[in-house]
Amino acid sequence: MAAFLSLAESQRRIAGYLNRFADAIARQDGATLRPLLAVSSAASLLPLADALSNFSDSSRLVSQSDHIAQFAEILLPLLRSIQSHRLGRFAEAYSSYEKAANSFLQEFRNWETPWAMETVQTIALEIRLLAEKGDRELASSGKSPEKLKGAGSFLMKVFGALAGKGPKRVGALYITCQLFKIYFKLGTVHLCRSVIRSIETARIFDFEEFPVKDKVTYMYYTGRLEVFNENFLAADQKLTYSLARSDPLNMSNMRMILKYLIPVKLSIGILPKMSLLKKYNLMEYSGVIDALKTGDVRLLRQALQEHEEQFLRSGVYLVLEKLELIVYQRLVKKIYMIQKQKDPDKAHQIKLDTIIKALKWLGIEIDTDEGECIVTMLIYKNLVKGYFAHKSKVCVLSKSDPFPKLCGKPVMT
């Protein structure tokens, strides 16, 4: 490709780019400036990249006019990054881009208005994308991947530049979301805490001022954190916030949110319809939901085993495992209802033996001691109201509301 490019044409392309860059800043034209920095995502930069491979003296072009030379510390590493990226040298592309971004950030701090906010956000996105590519490259050649970690540090600097009283603060949530994506990818999720603290407790930020799109992403990630910490009420609130403000036609986003919202809802006693699972391709939860509906403990265990790896990776395995108690509650309730039909006066007394037989029928063998443990646990956790008579091995149910519903609250710990 480069062979067909004349030196004159290459020089023209590079000079054109440099001029557009400097002019955009002079005019405070964010819309024009922004695509000039989208190294990994803008196809429009490809011709420039070819030119850079062809014409090697860009630094001369940069220093030729003061108008452009004032941004040399941004432009020179930026051009290197564009070239490296085109040649598939991603770790290098990242390192150069970080230098350019650093210099850009310094200029940005001096501009009073937030005219370049979208550009900064593009830079934040690019930093993450290039770092991911760079780390993949490093890992596959046997080296330690460290670019994404560096990207995290850089974005904290950007966050710092935005966390002030001025109008720039409205862009802080976008940066926060990029940081979340980085920390989740790195597994250093505990680092989210300090950014969250800044957003939620600093008086300069008013959550309502942020753009809706950023709020949705923010609530998605913080909702997921609540799921990891098993704070189901908070998780429900945040993920629902995200869901309610997402575009229902964006299947991928809806699926991402529901993937975590469903286990949360199950933990507080709310079962989604099967049609919802089908629509958003979340059938991995169907076994769990059926088990909850029918009291089939064996079905729950099978469902967990079948999708074990998937549930472990998304971090919901332990949440789903804990649903077993609710499934037991359902089973005991079913026994009660059957007894009620046969002999309503005696229905509130359930022999331990009956429960053991029911489980045996489901393929689960337990002895009396285990049965006693399970029944007393159900009573202790207020899933069954009543008491267990140890000597006679009978569970005596309370006459009123013997199987309290969860009603939006998780099983008490």
Add this chain to the structure above:
Amino acid sequence: MERMKKGRSERSFGRERKDEPYYNRHNRFKEVASSSSNSSPASASDSPTNPQNLVGTCPDMCPAKERAQRERLRDLSILERLNGDASKTSAALAVKKFCRTISSADLNLADIRPLPVLKQTLDYLMKLLDSTKFPFETLHDFIFDRTRSIRQDLTRQNLVSLEAAQIYEDIVKFHIISHRKLAKCRERPEISSLCHLNVEQLIKCLLSLYDIYRLIGKGKGISDNEAEFYSLFVLLHLGNSLPNMGETLSLWYRQLAYSVHMTKEVRVAKKILRYAEMGNFKLFFSTVAMDLTNLQVSLIEPFLDEVRARAIVQFNQSCYKLQPFPLRHLSELLMVKEDELEQLCKSCSLETSMDVTGIKYLPCKQATFCIPKIGLPFNGLSTNQICSDT
């Protein structure tokens, strides 16, 4: 400068999943190129903070300079004194102390012990553990500090190898032995803080060990040893009052290789947690008695009484006032001696009763349950429950 190799390498790093972190956050050990033949040498590192691969030259358990200094300052542990003299030690007795603040600029290779010396040092310390000349707290204090120093030397030299892993494994075992021995006298306040610090270091040690496993394993099949040590982290979550382990179990499971999840040791550890969570004390204790390794049992023995207390409160609240729970039956279920169970109930402010024939019971629906502030007594696992009639 040597060009980086592009394209795929011989080693596979597993499928890339969108959600899966491919960089371990506890990665204190950078890739060590020395042991493998097909990776490029350290020149490929482009970050100025990447530590060089130092190799220490200190031939003794304690560097000579430190020995002389501590003799002068009379800063010798009782275990390091030559013939009881507080100002004299020897190369055979002195062991390098843990030093909290050392800047990397001051590092002198003569002060760092290479791997073979570290192994020797650890062997010496482990032998000390069996000593009957000194009270256990003294031994614990000494070995606690000196193993920390061993770990420090390992980190400084960026040692990532099977031998380094074995050193960590032995140090973990030390912490578990201490954990158990110290728990036996944890009502004493000074011991309970020692316990806490010990568990803290146990956790740090485990996490460093996992880093090494990851770096030397590289997705290949793992040995039984590794599975057992991974399972210990799971089992630690049985304790209620443990230091913050940095992240919840759900998060930790996310980044653990599925092959590790599938091992017998990790599976049984997860089961144990689940049984405790579900209140299935029958299966909890029977699994502990039958399916855990010695090391696993040693780790969780100090937590058993917490689990028993949970069982007591569960039965107390759920059972029938007019049908009190026979202690004998409960003690069999919870694998504890009947008189120890009685003591446990009393510690939790619950009364026991006795009928005319001398059989003891736990009356139910007592409202007075509370876990004592000084912690619960330590009762191990009693599997012989065929006791004669009282």
